[in-house]
Amino acid sequence: MDYDHKTISLKWQKKWEKEHSFKVTEDNSKKKYYCLEMFPYPSGKLHMGHVRNYAIGDAVARYKTMRGFNVLHPFGWDSFGLPAENAAIKHGVHPAEWTYKNIDTMRGQIKALGFAYDWDREVTTCRPEYYRWEQLFFIKMYEKGLAYKKKSSVNWCETCNTVLANEQVQDGKCWRCSKNIITKEIEQWFLRISDYAQELLDGLDTLTGWPERVRTMQKNWIGRSEGVEVDFTIKNSDKKLRIYTTRPDTIYGVTFMSIAPEHPMLSSLCKGTAQEKEVIAFVDRMRRTSKIERTAEGGLKEGVFTGSYAINPLNNQEVPIYTANFVLMDYGTGAVMAVPAHDTRDFDFAKKYKIPVKRVIFKDPANEELNSAYTELGTMVNSAEFDGLNSDVAMLKIAEHIEKKGFGKRTVNYRLKDWGISRQRYWGCPIPIIYCSKCGVVTVPEKELPVVLPEDAKLSAIGDDPLSKVESFVNTKCPKCGGSAKRETETMDTFVESSWYYARYTCPDDDKNGIDKKRADYWLPVDQYIGGIEHACMHLLYARFFHKVLRDMGYLSSNEPATNLLTQGMVIKDGSKMSKSLGNVVDPDYIIEKYGADTARMFMLFASPPEKDLDWNDKGVEGCHRFISRVWRLIDNNLDIIKHPYKMDLQEISSESKKLRNLTHKTIKKVTEDLDAFGFNTSISFMMELVNELYKLDINTLSKESDKAVFKETFNALVLMLCPFAPHTACELWELMGNNTDAAKEAWPAFDTEAVKDDKKLVVIQVNGKLRGKIEVPVGTSEENVKDMAFNEESVKKHLEGKEVKKVIYVEGKLLSIAVSGN
C-alpha cells in the first residue's frame, strides 16, 4: 500500500476532533505539564513562522504526553488590534467580521496540521466573555492605585486629528496624509508597573529556565540605577532645581545644568530674561517635532541658555541653566547637572556652546589633555576635602556629605516607565470608567460588566476616537448619583489581553471570577513557553507584571507566569525574512497539499535548531518527505514479520541482531536525550541513521524467532519515536502493525541499559596532536595494553622513529595522545 498522506491525515484529524483526543482535566495522580505557544494575531492566513512555532510546541506536548505527563496544550486568538481597524478603513468591513473570518481560516489551517490542542479551551480575546474579566481586573487595579491617569505625550497628526502609533509614523510624517506630526500632551491611563520594578528585576534570578539573553535584556530594560537627588538653588530666587545623578563624585566638576523642554520650571527661569524669546521658540520647535524624531539615535544635541543660573550647593559656584533636547521629562527629575569633563553627552554639548570644562578626576595627575570625556575611575582633584580619594570612594563619601548637609538624598531609579494603556481606538477592550460631573471618576459596578464594545461604531470615524461618536455608548447614568454621565471612550492596549490569557486557558469556562484559583494553581506556572525573541521585553515583561498583580489580588499563587522559555528564530528565505513585501512567502497550504502535514512539520524541526533562524528550502522539504516515505515502505514491506507475535530470547539472537538491537537502543537513548534539550534536528537525524541501517539489513538472515523479534522491536520503537514529529503517519503505521491502541497515548520507548553497552571501543591515536591511527580495543582493556597496541601500530610507529617520547595521555576508551620531540 502506497503512502497516501492526504487520506491518512484526514482520517486521524477527524478522529482526534470527534474524540476530543487532547482534552485534559486536572488530575492529581499525574504530574502536570503546561505547554504553551504564543497565541497568534488573526491577521489573515497562517505563515511559516506560525507553523514553526506550533510544530515545536506540538512536538514538546506530544513527547511529554508519552512521557506520562498530564499535558495542557491550549490554543486561542489575540484578536483585538490595529490591523482589523485598518482593514475596516481600507475595505469597509467591520473589524469584527474581518477578525472572525480570519480566525475561521486560520483555525482550519491549524487543524490541517494536526496539532494536539485541547480545542475545548479555545480563547478569543475580542469576545465579551474574555474581556469582561480584564475590565474587572482594571477596576481592582484602579481601586488599589495601580491604574491611574496622567498627562503624557503622543504622536499627533493635526490634519487627521488623531493619535498615531509609532508604526503609523513614517519619517516623522503621518502614514495616511503625509503631513508632519507633532507631540501632544493628553491625559491617558497608566498601569503602575514601576511599583513592581524591583520584584520584576529580582524575579529574573529565579527564571533559570529562560534564555540568558532574554534575562539580560529585561534587566537592562528595567534599568535599576542608584544615585543621588540634589537640590540646586536658583540665583536671585528662593526656588530650587532638583536633579538626579548617578555620579555624585563628579559634582565639583559641574559647569552648567540641563533641563527638559517640558520642565515646569522652565518658563519661570527664562521669564524676563534676554533669552526668553529664544527659549520659547526652542520649546515650540521641540513640540513640533515628533517623539520619534526627537529621540532618534545619533540625534543632534542642542539647547539654549535660559538666562538663569543655579548655585552648586557644594562649592557655591554659579552655573548657567540650559534647556536641552536630550533631557527627558519622564526619567529622573527632568533635570541634570552637567559635567562635561566626565560625561560624553555633556562634553559634546559644552564644546558646541563653548562652556568651560572642569576636570575633577584624573587617572594620572600629570597634565592630560582632554579630547573626550573621561568616564572611568580615578583620583579626585578640585573637589575640596575629597581631593586625593579614589573616585569610587568619593562617590560614597560625597553622597553621605550631601545627605548630612541636607542638600539632597540617595535614591534608586528605574528606566522602566509606567505602562500607558490608553488607545484612542475602536477595536479594543473598553476601559470601564464613567465620568460624572458631580462624582468625578467612577468605576463601572461589577454587576454591570462587561462594558460591551458597541457594534455600530461608524466605520468612517474609526481611527479618530470612534467610541466618542457612538452616543448610545457614551451617554450613561452615574452609578453613584444616578445623574447623567459619560463613559470613557478609550480602549486598552492589546498587550493587556496577552498578559493573562495563559491563566484563562486553565479555566476558560469560569464565570464567577475570571480565573478559578484552584484550577489556575494546578496548571500554573506554564512549564514551557515558546515564541519569538521579539517579545523579550514588552510582552514577556507585561505578562510577568500582570501575574504578580493577579497574585496580589488573590487570583493565583505562583510568582511567575512561565518557568521555561524557548525563543525560536525567524523563517528566512533567500537571505531575508519571509514577508509579503519581499514576495518570498511560502504558503503553508501548498506544502500541506503537496507533501502533507507531517512533512511540513518535520522539515520545520529538522532544518535548524529551534532558537536559530530557519532557512527555507523547497528541496529540503522533499528530503523529509523521502524519509517519511522510506519508513512507510520499510514497514509496509515487512508487515508479516512485524505483525507476528514473536518472542525474544536474548541468548538466542545472532550477532547481527545484537548489533541492530544495540543501534536501536542507542537511538532511543539519543533521541530521548536530545528531545529533552529541544534538539529536534539531531533527534530526527538519529532516526534517519537507524532507517538507513535497516535498509542495508538483509531480511532473509532473520531465520530465528528471536531475530525477528529484535527486528519487530526496532519498528515499534521507531514508530513511537516518530509520534511527536509526524503524528498522522506514526498513528497509521502503529495501527497497520496490528496494534489496537492509540500510538499518541503509548508510553515513550525506554532503552535497555544493557543493550546500549558496547563491547569494543575505538581509540584514536594522536602524535603531537595529529591523528596517526585508530585501534579497536575490547572494553576494559588496561591503559598499559592500549599503549602497547598503539606503539606497535605501523601508522603510529613511523611517526615515532628517532624521536623521544615526552608525554603520553590516555583518555579511557577514546584517545591516546603521544607528545614527542626531536626530528
Added chain:
RNA sequence: GCCGGCGUGGCGGAAUUGGUAGACGCAGUGGACUCAAAAUCCACCGGUAGCAAUACCUUUCCGGUUCAAGUCCGGACGCCGGUACCA
C-alpha cells in the same frame, strides 16, 4: 552610539562541552532497475599533490594557552537582532 548574539564544505547544519572536524539532509557525480523518463535502490562526494598508500592545508582573519582548540583567552573584520540620548 550602547546592549545582546553569531561567523564550520556549493547550501541547511553535526561535533559526546577541550579529544577522529564536516553526522544527517539538500545539491552534485557514477552505477543498478527501465524501451525511456520519473520514482526507487547502491556507491562516491572540503581543498591541493599523487595511479595509489599517503602527505600537507582547512572551522572569517591574526596572535596566545594546551599533549590536544570549531570549542578557552586577547585583538581585528564581517553579519544579524534589540534600542527608550536614562543623567
